[in-house]
Amino acid sequence: MNPSTDHSPMATDNQPAPPSSSPEEVVVVEDLAKYFGERCAVDSISFRIRPGECVGFLGPNGAGKSTTIKILLGLIRRSEGTIRLLGDEVPRHYQRVIEKIGVVAQDDNLDPDLSVAENLLTYADYFSIPKARARQKTEELLHFFALENRRQEIIENLSGGQRRRLLLARALINEPKLLILDEPTVGLDPQARHLIWERLTILLDQGTTMLLTSHYMDEVARLSNRVLILDRGRIVAQGAPEQLITDLVGLEVFEVDGTDQELDRLTEMFSQCNASLERLRDKLYIYTREDCSRLEHLLGDRRSWLRRPANLEDLFIQLTGRSLRES
Numbered sequence: 001m002n003p004s005t006d007h008s009p010m011a012t013d014n015q016p017a018p019p020s021s022s023p024e025e026v027v028v029v030e031d032l033a034k035y036f037g038e039r040c041a042v043d044s045i046s047f048r049i050r051p052g053e054c055v056g057f058l059g060p061n062g063a064g065k066s067t068t069i070k071i072l073l074g075l076i077r078r079s080e081g082t083i084r085l086l087g088d089e090v091p092r093h094y095q096r097v098i099e100k101i102g103v104v105a106q107d108d109n110l111d112p113d114l115s116v117a118e119n120l121l122t123y124a125d126y127f128s129i130p131k132a133r134a135r136q137k138t139e140e141l142l143h144f145f146a147l148e149n150r151r152q153e154i155i156e157n158l159s160g161g162q163r164r165r166l167l168l169a170r171a172l173i174n175e176p177k178l179l180i181l182d183e184p185t186v187g188l189d190p191q192a193r194h195l196i197w198e199r200l201t202i203l204l205d206q207g208t209t210m211l212l213t214s215h216y217m218d219e220v221a222r223l224s225n226r227v228l229i230l231d232r233g234r235i236v237a238q239g240a241p242e243q244l245i246t247d248l249v250g251l252e253v254f255e256v257d258g259t260d261q262e263l264d265r266l267t268e269m270f271s272q273c274n275a276s277l278e279r280l281r282d283k284l285y286i287y288t289r290e291d292c293s294r295l296e297h298l299l300g301d302r303r304s305w306l307r308r309p310a311n312l313e314d315l316f317i318q319l320t321g322r323s324l325r326e327s
Helices: 065-072 094-098 116-126 131-144 160-171 190-205 217-223 241-248 260-272 293-299 312-320
Strands: 027-036 039-049 054-058 080-085 088-090 101-104 178-182 209-213 226-231 234-239 252-257 275-280 283-288 305-309
Touching (some): 065 080, 065 178, 116 160, 190 209, 190 217, 226 312, 234 241
Parallel strands (some): 178 209
Antiparallel strands (some): 027 039
16 A cells, blocks of 8 residues: 555654754753763753754664653653753653554564454553544554555564565554654564655655654664764764765765785775775775765676765764664
8 A cells, every 4th residue: 555645644744843952842851961870871961953854863782762751751861961852850740651652662562362453442541542542543544554454454464574664554543743753663574664664754745743663774864853872871863864875974984895915905995085984894995075976996807895974873883883782
């Protein structure tokens, strides 16, 4: 089914807020910190999200992403700092705020004893949505996420992609002003991922505000207006993805395999170009800040090399390193 705005589940005004603090800002976090004993999980971070933005929240394991989101959702207490969501201070007014937030958790927490439609209708009860409106929203959301022919299906009979779409539908049942997405397409095949991207793009076009965490860099680059990159509890970069990539990485990347002697020679040759180089065992990464196509002849007939545009994954790796971390 092709996405259609004629059956969109929600429509909100997209009025950008000014850069300074204002009641229209959906999220305002200032000097937020969280300590677990002597360990600092979140180290005095500050950020804002304006109406209609999708902000990508990135970082390696243990960077502080999950802790920050749990604080925003009232699941754990902050140690320091202030938070305002949708104009209200939390946790003081959290009960008022939570009714305006939709959450898609990474874990599948659908009720296995209920059908697809019953999952949505039961969730609507939590928000005291009138029965008639809940049924209407359920039908709209089943259509929007291509689940009409699964409305009476029990959860265990759904595919992974169908379950993720149902989780998204459930998060929208209360017409939230803020949608928090934690790895919304984790474990899905490419077709299912693209369908969810299409639906999220429609929601963004309607002005839905989103906070997105994902390890799929192409997903973040596709959906996000801005990214926040965390490392060891601190924000190490924030801004528009393409601008950050250009400023901090470069325009293009050459990936070259070779022996130590070959890479030594290429390293010296590429010094003719405005570029930064990274050596990793038998591979050389060359991040160019100008058109270095004239230097392709330096690679000769070598088969094991690649030239491509710099991307968000390059930025992420440069800022947080290549080493695997355990949470």
